[in-house]
Amino acid sequence: MFTALPGALAAPPEGKDVLVYSWNSNMGEFNPHLYSPNQMFSQNLIYEPLVHYRADGTVTPCLAESWVISPDGREYTFKLRKDVRFSDGQPFNAMAVKRNIDAIMFNHERHQWLELINQLWKAKEAGKEPATVLDEYTVKLTLHDPYYPALQELALIRPVRFLSPAAMPESGNTSKGIKAPIGTGPWKMVESVKSEYVLMERNEDYWGDKTKTKYLLIKIIPDTNARVVAFETGQIDLIYGGAGHGSGQIGLDSFENYRHVPGVVTKISGPLATRALALNTNRFPTNDIAVRKAILHAVDRDAMVKHIFMDVEQRADTLFSPSFPYCDLKLKPYDFSRDKAEALLDKAGWVLADGAKYRSKDGKELALDLCFAGNDTLMKSVAEVVQGDLKKVGIKVNLVGEEKDSNLARQKSGEFGMIFGSTFGAPYDPHSFVSSMRVPSHADYQAQLGLPMKADIDKAIGQVLVSVDKTKRQELYRYILGTLHENAVYMPITYLTNIMVYRDGLKGAHFGPTKDEIPFETIYKD
Amino acid sequence: MTRYILKRLLLLIPILLAVSLVVFTILRLGHGDPAMAYLRLSSIPPTDQALEVARHELGLDKPFAVQYVSWLGKAVRGDFGISYVTKKPVLDEILYYLPNTLILAGYSLALTLLLSLPLGMISALKKDRLPDHMTRGLSFFGVSIPNFFLGFVLIWIFSIKLHWLPPLGKGGFSHMILPILTMSCMSLCINTRLIRSTMLDNMHSRYVLYARARGLSESVVVGRHVLTNSLIPVITAIGMHAGELFGGAVIAESIFAWPGVGRYAVSAIYNRDYPVMQCFILIMTTIFVLMNLAVDIGYAWLDPRIRMQGDDQ
Numbered sequence: 001m002f003t004a005l006p007g008a009l010a011a012p013p014e015g016k017d018v019l020v021y022s023w024n025s026n027m028g029e030f031n032p033h034l035y036s037p038n039q040m041f042s043q044n045l046i047y048e049p050l051v052h053y054r055a056d057g058t059v060t061p062c063l064a065e066s067w068v069i070s071p072d073g074r075e076y077t078f079k080l081r082k083d084v085r086f087s088d089g090q091p092f093n094a095m096a097v098k099r100n101i102d103a104i105m106f107n108h109e110r111h112q113w114l115e116l117i118n119q120l121w122k123a124k125e126a127g128k129e130p131a132t133v134l135d136e137y138t139v140k141l142t143l144h145d146p147y148y149p150a151l152q153e154l155a156l157i158r159p160v161r162f163l164s165p166a167a168m169p170e171s172g173n174t175s176k177g178i179k180a181p182i183g184t185g186p187w188k189m190v191e192s193v194k195s196e197y198v199l200m201e202r203n204e205d206y207w208g209d210k211t212k213t214k215y216l217l218i219k220i221i222p223d224t225n226a227r228v229v230a231f232e233t234g235q236i237d238l239i240y241g242g243a244g245h246g247s248g249q250i251g252l253d254s255f256e257n258y259r260h261v262p263g264v265v266t267k268i269s270g271p272l273a274t275r276a277l278a279l280n281t282n283r284f285p286t287n288d289i290a291v292r293k294a295i296l297h298a299v300d301r302d303a304m305v306k307h308i309f310m311d312v313e314q315r316a317d318t319l320f321s322p323s324f325p326y327c328d329l330k331l332k333p334y335d336f337s338r339d340k341a342e343a344l345l346d347k348a349g350w351v352l353a354d355g356a357k358y359r360s361k362d363g364k365e366l367a368l369d370l371c372f373a374g375n376d377t378l379m380k381s382v383a384e385v386v387q388g389d390l391k392k393v394g395i396k397v398n399l400v401g402e403e404k405d406s407n408l409a410r411q412k413s414g415e416f417g418m419i420f421g422s423t424f425g426a427p428y429d430p431h432s433f434v435s436s437m438r439v440p441s442h443a444d445y446q447a448q449l450g451l452p453m454k455a456d457i458d459k460a461i462g463q464v465l466v467s468v469d470k471t472k473r474q475e476l477y478r479y480i481l482g483t484l485h486e487n488a489v490y491m492p493i494t495y496l497t498n499i500m501v502y503r504d505g506l507k508g509a510h511f512g513p514t515k516d517e518i519p520f521e522t523i524y525k526d
Numbered sequence: 527m528t529r530y531i532l533k534r535l536l537l538l539i540p541i542l543l544a545v546s547l548v549v550f551t552i553l554r555l556g557h558g559d560p561a562m563a564y565l566r567l568s569s570i571p572p573t574d575q576a577l578e579v580a581r582h583e584l585g586l587d588k589p590f591a592v593q594y595v596s597w598l599g600k601a602v603r604g605d606f607g608i609s610y611v612t613k614k615p616v617l618d619e620i621l622y623y624l625p626n627t628l629i630l631a632g633y634s635l636a637l638t639l640l641l642s643l644p645l646g647m648i649s650a651l652k653k654d655r656l657p658d659h660m661t662r663g664l665s666f667f668g669v670s671i672p673n674f675f676l677g678f679v680l681i682w683i684f685s686i687k688l689h690w691l692p693p694l695g696k697g698g699f700s701h702m703i704l705p706i707l708t709m710s711c712m713s714l715c716i717n718t719r720l721i722r723s724t725m726l727d728n729m730h731s732r733y734v735l736y737a738r739a740r741g742l743s744e745s746v747v748v749g750r751h752v753l754t755n756s757l758i759p760v761i762t763a764i765g766m767h768a769g770e771l772f773g774g775a776v777i778a779e780s781i782f783a784w785p786g787v788g789r790y791a792v793s794a795i796y797n798r799d800y801p802v803m804q805c806f807i808l809i810m811t812t813i814f815v816l817m818n819l820a821v822d823i824g825y826a827w828l829d830p831r832i833r834m835q836g837d838d839q
Binding site: 026028112194219220221222223226232235405408436440441 | 564686
């Protein structure tokens with residue numbers, strides 16, 4: 001009982017040519033076409049997309065060197081690179097693309113949340129081939145309807161990435177499992193010990209710039225404090241990811257401490273997504289636009305950023321950062337001003353009676369529920385600040401902290417006054433997020449339901465997704481996002497960021513274009 | 527005695543059946559939704575359609591009774607289902623992690639017994655003198671300190687400041703020292719105090735006075751009579767310590783990134799992975815029942831009076 005376990009493996013390599021990172025959970029079987037327990041950041045190490053999404057919102061070539069979109073926006077013809085091989089030596093070609101698209105279609109129900117897959121499936125149902133081989137290095141994807149974000153969604157980490165056909169099961173249905181994780185990417189998986197570590201090795205036959213380090217060792221460390229200890233004791237070289245509750249990397253306080261430690265480099269990425277409160281336009285008292293605007297003016301978000309987010313996340317003024325495609329709309333932010341908030345409430349007839357703590361109108365007190373996941377300390381702190389700030393202008397806030405799943409159930413039912421949420425982040429924003437505003441099970445749909453122009457917003461969302469004209473698309477986004485902003489449906493709080501912590505000796509570290517793309521390939525020990 | 531043990535083992539069947547039904551019911555009475563948790567883990571927006579697909583995939587769209595009977599039918603054949611999260615057979619996963627936890631728990635229990643016995647004895651024999659004060663002070667401190675905090679203190683001293691021991695992960699024996707110390711601290715201190723107090727009680731008993739009157743040496747009086755009689759409550763405590771150790775393992779495994787079943791169970795709870803939770807609780811129940819049985823057998827071995835009562839039955 002007290003001896004080493006059978007099958008114990010020799011220790012993983014150490015030294016200058018081994019970059020050590022850590023993650024909070026196992027990474028599954030590295031199946032490119034499936035979800036949990038496969039982890040997005042690790043799928044991205046092995047498998048590549050046809051096109052890359054860049055931080056400025058543009059799409060650039062990857063496995064496809066060029067593409068042509070048909071005038072009706074339904075057909076995408078890709079010219080593939082000719083110098084790409086899978087790490088098992090198999091050639092990457094149009095047939096490999098087709099085999100992977102077919103594998104994804106086997107499990108189309110699981111991918112229904114992604115409109116691109118729906119479009120490919122609908123095309124298949126209509127008797128068209130979702131993927132057609134035109135020649136060895138040319139492949140055509142056919143959608144049922146025009147869908148402008150198709151390229152962005154082809155850049156996602158899952159499901160449209162490419163596994164070696166030799167690693168597929170005989171049935172071709174990868175949802176039942178794969179033989180081995182073989183991709184075209186810069187890394188190869190060489191060893192995985194459950195709950196201990198995963199060892200990746202440089203793919204020497206990689207078509208692009210090879211990784212600067214030979215090995216990437218990913219240790220499984222579930223606890224954020226344990227991760228800090230691992231960094232302190234030199235067990236890991238790099239901390240990279242979200243900061244704060246439930247992020248899987250480290251707490252904001254730990255990050256703040258490292259900012260002042262000599263020899264330690266700390267970095268904060270640009271905006272990746274937005275934390276926001278949705279205000280329910282379909283429920284008393286936030287069905288009154290004056291109340292919503294007053295709430296936005298009454299909360300001191302700068303203080304929140306400084307004291308809760310420790311300046312790791314920057315204040316958000318709009319639902320999407322202006323750096324996102326079609327989102328630089330120059331919308332006027334709701335500045336912090338208690339005077340403006342009180343004036344709005346006074347004008348709308350919400351009066352503070354003598355001796356009363358809170359305002360009321362027609363005998364009804366100005367009170368609302370703010371719902372959040374009770375175990376999320378960050379949300380709880382923000383909720384308490386909102387409660388305190390709104391009390392100062394005579395608005396009563398009842399804090400409803402519940403289990404995460406119960407909180408999600410509220411988002412579906414619309415039983416909230418205000419509720420926390422965040423946008424999907426790059427490359428899903430803005431198109432996927434606005435698309436989800438039309439789905440009744442989303443907090444956004446429920447929150448917007450009281451708007452007189454909700455039907456028009458939904459119609460515009462439908463139009464923007466199939467628009468083929470960029471100018472028209474920009475106009476539609478201006479209408480959708482401008483209307484939501486003017487009607488004070490959201491209180492943007494902060495722009496979510498990634499953080500990075502490493503010691504001076506590490507070189508080449510920079511942020512990836514999206515939350516889950518970590519560019520390990522450029523990092524090395526000096 | 528053999529009949530008694532067999533009877534107790536047979537009793538395990540209705541206990542496990544009752545526990546399985548209670549656990550199965552309680553899990554499903556909760557607010558949470560495993561399908562929702564699965565979508566959250568997968569970064570899939572929880573639309574009605576996506577939830578429906580996930581529920582069907584996880585078998586949660588069937589009536590409760592059908593789910594239970596189907597699960598039970600498979601469980602009696604050793605098939606505890608597939609983890610919602612890892613999509614692997616639950617029993618295989620638990621059996622993969624369990625040895626790691628048993629290693630930590632085993633060493634911790636051994637350390638508890640090996641250290642608490644001499645410490646408790648010294649404390650009792652040197653009552654109200656310096657060794658007693660030191661042992662009691664140490665025990666008071668050890669019982670009071672939360673083990674997660676102790677874990678971090680040990681890491682800070684031995685890993686960060688002194689660089690003597692590795693703080694995390696699984697490797698050689700050196701990787702186990704800090705988790706073992708963290709897990710065994712509370713049991714060790716409780717046991718030390720228990721041995722001290724029971725020895726002091728026994729040392730004032732009539733049979734000790736009689737033994738001394740018979741001219742037996744002090745070492746025989748303490749070693750053969752006092753110590754043997756003082757061990758009976760300790761045996762009871764060991765049963766409780768086993769529970770404490772498994773509870774402590776959950777925390778120690780998280781702090782020290784040790785790949786054990788406690789950590790696995792915690793992540794299953796967080797992810798609402800019902801099959802894992804059900805299997806884990808049943809295995810823990812079995813371990814506890816067997817521990818209690820071992821304690822009862824230990825009583826009989828130590829105390830002839832209990833053995834005679836057993837024979838009468």
